[in-house]
Amino acid sequence: MKILLLLTFWLFTCPLRAQYIKIDNGAVLSSFYNEDKLPFLFSDCINTYSFLVGADYFIKKHFSMSSQIGLISIGGKDTSSFEIGGPMVTTIERASYIHFNTVGRASIKLNPRVSFFVGVGPYVNFMTGNETFNSPFFIGLNYENLHWGGRAETGVIFDIDRLRIGLVGAFMNSFSPPVQSEVLSLNNRVYSVALTTGYRIQ
Structure with missing residues (x-):
């Protein structure tokens, strides 16, 4: 909880140095995978x-920083038969998190109003709900x-006054497992x- 409070405080001091404040609203495709590469356990x-919500700051000619905090939902789908000759059962698991990321972006201007960028940086997710899987299986x-984990992103932005x-398209991969059991992660x-969508404040 202390880490979350510190990150939240840090993010909301960003407007003190921010050049843009912004809101990102997006669609997500999420799945789980395991080190044993088993073709189930929510791999779909x-x-x-x-x-x-966040801010862009330290904006230079070809570099900037971006920090965001908000909500994200992750999960996966599993389709398995839990008994020999039994029916296939589809199970979906999802969980909501408070998400924080900071990304360094390299950019080039395609014209005075349009820029293309790529970026990379870390993220942290904090669980907001029940820790137990819903499925009894x-x-x-x-x-x-x-x-x-790590976040890589690319995108195009248009500045109009x-x-x-x-x-923005992004790929995120966890470096620490979001799901654990005694024998599997x-x-x-x-x-x-x-x-x-953003607004320039400086």
Whole structure:
């Protein structure tokens, strides 16, 4: 909880140095995977969402920083038969998190109003709900309260006077497992596309 408070405080001091404040609203494809590469355990993607607010700052000619905090939902889908000759059962698991990321972006201007960028940086997710899996077929698998990973992104932004709009595609991969049991851990992959809208305050 202390880490979350510190990150929240840090993010909301960003407007003191921010050049843009922004909102990102996006669609997410999420799935889990395991180190044993088992072809089940929620390895199929589900559609979820993300809603992030943040700031762009330290904006230079070809570099800037971006920090965001908000809500994201991750999970996965599993289709298995739990008895020999039994019916196939589809199970979906999803969980909501408070998400924080900071990304360094390299950019080039395609024209005076349009820029293309790529970026990379870390993220942290904080669990907001029940830690236990909903499905009775997967007793023993539990969500971790906190996990972290890396975020890579690319996108295009359009500047119109003080307004900024754009499209951002991102890939996130957990470095610490969001799901654990006594014998198995699951990592997470996320693909997202978000519409970003911002306003220049400096």
